[in-house]
Amino acid sequence: EAADKGEYRHFMLKEIHEQPRVVRRTLEGRLGDGQVLVEAFGPGAAELFARVRNVQIVACGTSYHAGMVARYWLEELAGVPCQVEVASEFRYRKVAVQPDSLFVSISQSGETADTLAALRNARDAGYLASLAICNVAISSLVRESDLTLLTQAGPEIGVASTKAFTTQLVALMLLTLSLGQARATLDRGVEAELVSELRCLPTRLGEALAMDAVIEQVAEFFADKHHTLFLGRGAQYPVAMEGALKLKEISYIHAEAYPAGELKHGPLALVDSDMPVVTVAPNNELVEKLKSNLQEVRARGGELIVFADVRAGLENGEGIRLVNMPHISDALAPILYTIPLQLLSYHVAVFKGTDVDQPRNLAKSVTVE
Numbered sequence: 001e002a003a004d005k006g007e008y009r010h011f012m013l014k015e016i017h018e019q020p021r022v023v024r025r026t027l028e029g030r031l032g033d034g035q036v037l038v039e040a041f042g043p044g045a046a047e048l049f050a051r052v053r054n055v056q057i058v059a060c061g062t063s064y065h066a067g068m069v070a071r072y073w074l075e076e077l078a079g080v081p082c083q084v085e086v087a088s089e090f091r092y093r094k095v096a097v098q099p100d101s102l103f104v105s106i107s108q109s110g111e112t113a114d115t116l117a118a119l120r121n122a123r124d125a126g127y128l129a130s131l132a133i134c135n136v137a138i139s140s141l142v143r144e145s146d147l148t149l150l151t152q153a154g155p156e157i158g159v160a161s162t163k164a165f166t167t168q169l170v171a172l173m174l175l176t177l178s179l180g181q182a183r184a185t186l187d188r189g190v191e192a193e194l195v196s197e198l199r200c201l202p203t204r205l206g207e208a209l210a211m212d213a214v215i216e217q218v219a220e221f222f223a224d225k226h227h228t229l230f231l232g233r234g235a236q237y238p239v240a241m242e243g244a245l246k247l248k249e250i251s252y253i254h255a256e257a258y259p260a261g262e263l264k265h266g267p268l269a270l271v272d273s274d275m276p277v278v279t280v281a282p283n284n285e286l287v288e289k290l291k292s293n294l295q296e297v298r299a300r301g302g303e304l305i306v307f308a309d310v311r312a313g314l315e316n317g318e319g320i321r322l323v324n325m326p327h328i329s330d331a332l333a334p335i336l337y338t339i340p341l342q343l344l345s346y347h348v349a350v351f352k353g354t355d356v357d358q359p360r361n362l363a364k365s366v367t368v369e
């Protein structure tokens with residue numbers, strides 16, 4: 001099944017469309033009645049999680065972006081301080097380990113050299129325990145970690161990671177809820193609500209995928225562009241980072257992500273009619289702030305592509321291409337908004353005629369330094 005593109009032109013497109021199914025699979029057996037089943041992380045996980053006072057996340061590439069999203073969730077929902085670092089930096093520096101800190105590695109392959117080295121260095125550094133969030137059960141990372149939560153994405157063939165990322169986000173939301181439950185720092189009602197929203201997530205993802213044709217139209221506009229800016233705020237900032245990475249990887253267009261509030265501290269100088277600005281704007285309290293960022297871009301002739309909640313009150317206009325997204329809670333918005341950005345970079349790459357599944361100079365798994 002995995003080695004067959006089926007009806008799809010590329011593995012990447014097939015894997016993008018598999019997301020509702022693999023997200024459902026990643027949730028399977030891990031949700032109870034109004035609560036997450038903490039034992040999914042292994043026997044004794046609840047007792048261990050009750051002691052956790054800090055989380056250190058380490059990963060590379062797309063998996064690092066999943067960790068960046070999780071930081072917002074862990075601090076906001078579970079009240080746990082969290083640091084996130086790329087493994088290639090973490091492994092080579094002296095880290096001051098926080099007391100009662102859980103070491104979390106995230107990896108699709110479980111064989112990324114830097115992530116493995118970081119885990120091995122962490123072993124005697126005084127962490128409470130190590131947890132791997134990984135897509136490959138028989139990987140080195142899983143073997144060498146105390147606890148594991150497997151993502152159920154199935155084999156990912158496209159070099160640019162798609163379904164591995166969204167299933168990592170789902171696993172990290174399960175971790176957030178589990179820590180909140182075990183530490184009694186997450187309101188039971190909030191947990192129950194998020195559990196029921198998680199159950200609906202595959203349907204919402206399907207709705208986002210149904211917007212493929214609209215996004216393909218938007219993509220045409222990028223075919224002759226050389227630079228792009230991606231903006232997001234809060235947990236959507238790492239989603240913007242992942243969107244920019246996807247575009248770089250497969251379409252070779254230079255793309256940079258910025259937290260929207262930093263726009264005037266530098267990138268605004270680059271904005272003109274040749275530099276499209278892509279914005280992810282869910283319907284939360286940051287939308288108003290984002291609206292003024294958008295005006296700043298428009299005032300400089302920048303073309304805007306805005307992915308926004310249908311309820312956000314944003315409108316199409318001169319220089320603004322608005323793509324309305326199905327309504328979703330703020331907490332799960334990063335997962336949903338990833339989909340249109342994946343589709344966007346896919347279609348841009350197809351327009352440009354690049355090798356979508358095997359971009360130049362990149363490897364699926366970086367097992368040597």
Ligand code: G6P
Pocket residue numbers: 060061062063106107108109110111112115159160161362363364365366
């Ligand atoms: C490579 C791949 C990326 C991936 C990264 C980390 O750069 O091309 O798609 O995100 O490695 O891989 P991992 O298997 O550790 O998630």
